[in-house]
Amino acid sequence: MENDVLRQAPLFSALDDEAASALRASMGEARLRRGEVLFHEGDPGDKLYMVTDGKVKLGRTSSDGRENLLAILGPGQMFGELSLFDPGPRSATVTAVTETTFLSLSHDDLLRWLEGRPGVALGLLSQLAARLRKTNEVVADLVFSDVPGRVAKALLDLADRFGRTADDGVHVHHDLTQEELAQLVGASRETVNKALADFASRGWLRLEPRSVVIHDVERMRRRAR
Amino acid sequence: MENDVLRQAPLFSALDDEAASALRASMGEARLRRGEVLFHEGDPGDKLYMVTDGKVKLGRTSSDGRENLLAILGPGQMFGELSLFDPGPRSATVTAVTETTFLSLSHDDLLRWLEGRPGVALGLLSQLAARLRKTNEVVADLVFSDVPGRVAKALLDLADRFGRTADDGVHVHHDLTQEELAQLVGASRETVNKALADFASRGWLRLEPRSVVIHDVERMRRRAR
DNA sequence: GACAGACTGTGACCTGCAACACGGGCGAGA
DNA sequence: TCTCGCCCGTGTTGCAGGTCACAGTCTGTC
Numbered sequence: 001m002e003n004d005v006l007r008q009a010p011l012f013s014a015l016d017d018e019a020a021s022a023l024r025a026s027m028g029e030a031r032l033r034r035g036e037v038l039f040h041e042g043d044p045g046d047k048l049y050m051v052t053d054g055k056v057k058l059g060r061t062s063s064d065g066r067e068n069l070l071a072i073l074g075p076g077q078m079f080g081e082l083s084l085f086d087p088g089p090r091s092a093t094v095t096a097v098t099e100t101t102f103l104s105l106s107h108d109d110l111l112r113w114l115e116g117r118p119g120v121a122l123g124l125l126s127q128l129a130a131r132l133r134k135t136n137e138v139v140a141d142l143v144f145s146d147v148p149g150r151v152a153k154a155l156l157d158l159a160d161r162f163g164r165t166a167d168d169g170v171h172v173h174h175d176l177t178q179e180e181l182a183q184l185v186g187a188s189r190e191t192v193n194k195a196l197a198d199f200a201s202r203g204w205l206r207l208e209p210r211s212v213v214i215h216d217v218e219r220m221r222r223r224a225r
Numbered sequence: 226m227e228n229d230v231l232r233q234a235p236l237f238s239a240l241d242d243e244a245a246s247a248l249r250a251s252m253g254e255a256r257l258r259r260g261e262v263l264f265h266e267g268d269p270g271d272k273l274y275m276v277t278d279g280k281v282k283l284g285r286t287s288s289d290g291r292e293n294l295l296a297i298l299g300p301g302q303m304f305g306e307l308s309l310f311d312p313g314p315r316s317a318t319v320t321a322v323t324e325t326t327f328l329s330l331s332h333d334d335l336l337r338w339l340e341g342r343p344g345v346a347l348g349l350l351s352q353l354a355a356r357l358r359k360t361n362e363v364v365a366d367l368v369f370s371d372v373p374g375r376v377a378k379a380l381l382d383l384a385d386r387f388g389r390t391a392d393d394g395v396h397v398h399h400d401l402t403q404e405e406l407a408q409l410v411g412a413s414r415e416t417v418n419k420a421l422a423d424f425a426s427r428g429w430l431r432l433e434p435r436s437v438v439i440h441d442v443e444r445m446r447r448r449a450r
Numbered sequence: 451g452a453c454a455g456a457c458t459g460t461g462a463c464c465t466g467c468a469a470c471a472c473g474g475g476c477g478a479g480a
Numbered sequence: 481t482c483t484c485g486c487c488c489g490t491g492t493t494g495c496a497g498g499t500c501a502c503a504g505t506c507t508g509t510c
Binding site: 060062063064066068070081082084085086088091092111114115118121122124125126128129130131132133135136138139140142143144186225 | 285287288291293295306307309310311313316317336339340343346347349350351353354355356357358360361363364365367368369411450
């Protein structure tokens with residue numbers, strides 16, 4: 001049943017069939033190809049989205065046009081909560097990194113559905129709290145770590161979420177160009193390339209287009225901190 | 226009535242007397258002097274706190290001992306929500322910057338009080354969403370802005386929250402040493418000192434111990450971005 | 451009034467990283 | 481098949497900002 005898609009999201013995993021169906025009924029769908037934009041920073045909008053398949057990047061652009069990625073999100077992950085609970089324009093631009101499908105839910109529908117399900121509000125709180133914790137982590141890394149450290153950390157994070165373990169290591173098809181990786185860790189494309197080349201020359205990983213194979217997770221982990 | 230203290234917090238400002246009293250009854254109190262620590266990063270703990278008077282800094286320490294401040298909080302502001310909704314050890318150390326008084330509330334008491342008050346849960350959601358939005362802002366600044374820009378922004382933020390407007394400008398008694406300011410913007414003490422000295426030499430502000438008078442808010446604002 | 455200790459100011463380095471520059475590969479479309 | 485764009489790799493240069501070192505100042509304390 002279609003409800004399985006919903007249950008990918010940690011937030012909705014515990015719902016019974018009735019609740020899931022009720023929710024699913026009020027949700028819309030969307031599909032984007034690589035490079036297409038779902039919405040731009042500054043746009044109005046009060047919809048919550050959930051990725052059901054594929055990957056998106058969540059980014060913001062500085063006044064002088066440089067870009068910075070806040071997160072890469074995959075199946076089961078939600079975004080757009082900010083405009084939901086702290087009304088205001090979208091604070092980031094969302095772009096598909098691969099072909100991606102979404103479910104969407106409007107503020108009003110969510111609130112209506114939320115009534116009488118107080119547990120879910122608590123679930124949302126803990127989702128947000130976890131996001132905040134993670135973002136604080138990012139701040140600390142920007143202050144304390146150098147670029148190679150941040151690259152290592154980003155790769156490990158991507159590996160956790162998108163990696164498949166094989167006998168020669170963890171295959172991570174992150175689908176990001178080195179430029180995008182650089183924006184994700186807040187560095188230049190060139191510096192990231194050098195860090196990657198250095199890791200490869202040490203045998204910690206193998207580089208492939210838009211993908212890496214991490215041979216030595218332990219060393220990468222040590223380099224990350 | 227004592228309930229006024231509670232109502233300083235945006236979250237509780239709309240409560241009626243009954244609700245406020247009920248909440249107030251289950252809250253504890255605490256008081257710290259400058260430099261004293263309320264709790265350390267890594268400590269267990271499930272209490273939510275609210276500053277009623279004074280100022281605290283919320284910081285984390287890197288493995289090699291360097292420190293980074295996530296926020297400076299004043300009267301009406303809350304902290305400790307993370308351990309509440311995303312159970313786990315405290316993610317930051319909280320230290321008093323001036324003599325400070327708090328109210329505290331345990332997880333269980335909050336949940337009990339929350340029952341039957343669904344509006345408050347939504348209020349908490351929007352608090353967290355706003356915090357997250359702000360933290361994302363910080364990340365962008367770290368990536369895009371230089372140190373003087375971040376210092377200007379930090380001073381303006383402190384001015385908004387703690388400043389008093391007089392005829393020679395906005396007096397901001399932030400109570401932070403330049404070392405602490407540096408930790409707040411993610412830079413070294415020396416670089417921050419030079420940025421401040423530069424602003425002062427341009428006549429944009431006047432330096433005083435643990436305090437500044439901003440003469441030209443507009444120029445500072447322009448420098449911040 | 452003398453001393454300690456914490457805070458502030460300023461210079462001389464050194465380093466990590468961004469910016470620029472350029473060449474090579476590869477995939478997609480004419 | 482050619483060729484035009486995107487990617488990716490790498491050397492070179494300049495600068496922001498971190499580190500080190502020290503001097504001046506402002507507290508409170510005995």
